[in-house]
Amino acid sequence: MRPEMARKLAQAIWRQRVTTYGPTLLLLIVCTSLGGWFFSYRLDRADPAIAMTEVTGIVMEARRVASKAAVTIAHIRLDDGKEIDADSTLPAPLIPNEHVVLNEMRHASGKMSYHVLKVQN
Numbered sequence: 001m002r003p004e005m006a007r008k009l010a011q012a013i014w015r016q017r018v019t020t021y022g023p024t025l026l027l028l029i030v031c032t033s034l035g036g037w038f039f040s041y042r043l044d045r046a047d048p049a050i051a052m053t054e055v056t057g058i059v060m061e062a063r064r065v066a067s068k069a070a071v072t073i074a075h076i077r078l079d080d081g082k083e084i085d086a087d088s089t090l091p092a093p094l095i096p097n098e099h100v101v102l103n104e105m106r107h108a109s110g111k112m113s114y115h116v117l118k119v120q121n
Contacts, residue, residue, distance in 0.1 A: 047107045047109050049105040049106065049107055050107065051105070051106040052103055052105050053103075054103060054104070055078055055079065055104050055114075056102070056120060057077055057102060058097060058098070058099055058100075059095065059096055059099075060076060061096055062088070064093070071087060071088070072088040072089075072090070072094055073086070074088055074116060076102065076116075086114035087114070087115055087116070088100075092119070094116065100116050101116075101117045102115065103115045
């Protein structure tokens with residue numbers, strides 16, 4: 001094959017590849033860029049925890065969020081007398097009148113959230 005014909009054939013093959021795979025590649029790049037922008041936008045709007053302290057309390061009642069999930073919402077009376085709801089991902093279920101250690105988190109918006117760390121013996 002003559003070099004001129006080989007060059008034209010190579011150009012035709014590359015032109016076909018670009019028209020075949022170009023739109024798919026462009027869509028992939030656009031989706032990745034939009035996904036990255038959306039993720040960073042959501043991170044900017046997050047409510048970060050600015051202070052964490054450990055407190056103790058007594059479980060008043062506890063209920064599972066879903067039958068197979070290991071997440072429990074517990075109504076707890078803290079040692080200072082305040083009653084709160086806290087989430088727990090401990091493998092064992094929480095029992096009423098059980099002493100627990102909680103993580104108290106103060107968020108930038110002023111919201112307080114509580115998470116059960118462990119059962120206190």
